[in-house]
Amino acid sequence: MITINENYLKLQDSYLFSTIAKKVAKFGEEHPDKKIIKLGIGDVTLPIAKVCGDAIKKATDEMLQKETFRGYGPEQGYDFLREKIAKYDYEKLGVHIEKDEIFVSDGAKCDTGNIGEIFGNDNVIAITDPVYPVYLDTNIMAGRTGNYDEETGKYEKVVYIPTTAKNNFIPELPTKKVDMIYLCFPNNPTGTVLTKQELAKWVTYAKENKAIILFDAAYEAFITEEGIPHSIYEIEGAKEVAIEFRSYSKTAGFTGVRCAYTVVPKELKAYTKEGKEVSLNSLWNRRQCTKFNGVPYITQRAAESIYSEEGQKQIKENIAYYQENAKLIREGLQEAGYTVFGGKNAPYIWLKVPEGYTSWEFFDYLLETVNIVGTPGSGFGPSGEGYFRLTAFGSRENTIEAMERIKNIK
């Protein structure tokens, strides 16, 4: 008899964004006359930069010629891209990363989801709450979380670290010892950031407790304020305790192109049960070589193109467009009387839902009254209850229209 991985049965409903998509599709079918504005999932709307398009065309031409055709590439990514990442994403921050510490992939969602495979299943995980659902769900699948407790809305073995207005969205160090710590800054979903000093506390904690930080920096390109770290490796000693995930999805509009990378420094060690040190870089390399055949050559050429002067100019124009959307949403909501957070160094705006509503009730209310889709805060964890997320990745016209609709709610 074939059996299943029963951990899957511990998962709640469907994946958050699939649940929302289903609800919205149903509403759309029932109200075909309504123009629905989608500010729910953080999916980009601007086309990719021209430099990327040109690189894709050129690489396609190479693939069409016998002399320049390429088959399997290196599982870790082509050197031409890894070298540019080391130089332009890290050297400029004063951080030295070797090219063989960089693993190019098809998305930070996949990498943050897959990374758990190289860690033991009895590690205690800590997540900020609210949190990007992939970190939790993939640990449920792996069997690291224990069962779901209906009453608290939490999994019994997971350490939840609340990040709410009450603590100014600054997660406090866990009081219980944890091993795998997921941090995402600029934060999805709250759009808030940590200073270097705040982040340094986590690095110190990880060192003292032989823990690892899984740092998701997918939104670093949206930082506008000085002094906010773009990479965890800006903190001294972080290379000994942190894996960093970066993505071109939001930085270069690649949600449909698919390219990202993960940095696993060679200093990074984890332990066998007997306490023997093992290199995580080697383990991740082994995992990728076995399970992954690399990102398409054409895609990697597109990613490489953003590091030219013209490429930087073009992607920054797109980022600025979304940053302006974020400002319009922040200000629009404030004018409409909402309390808002985030949106200054991130493409997400996190608002408090009006008194008397739960996050999901507010979701239904906005969809039904003004036909706007957002993401209910409680979908990101129990501490997200009472909050709601809007994304700045919509078109300018839709963003303006959405704010007008919200301001005009009687």
Ligand code: MLT
């Ligand atoms: C989000 O809306 O939180 C993100 O777009 C989801 C993702 O990047 O996978």
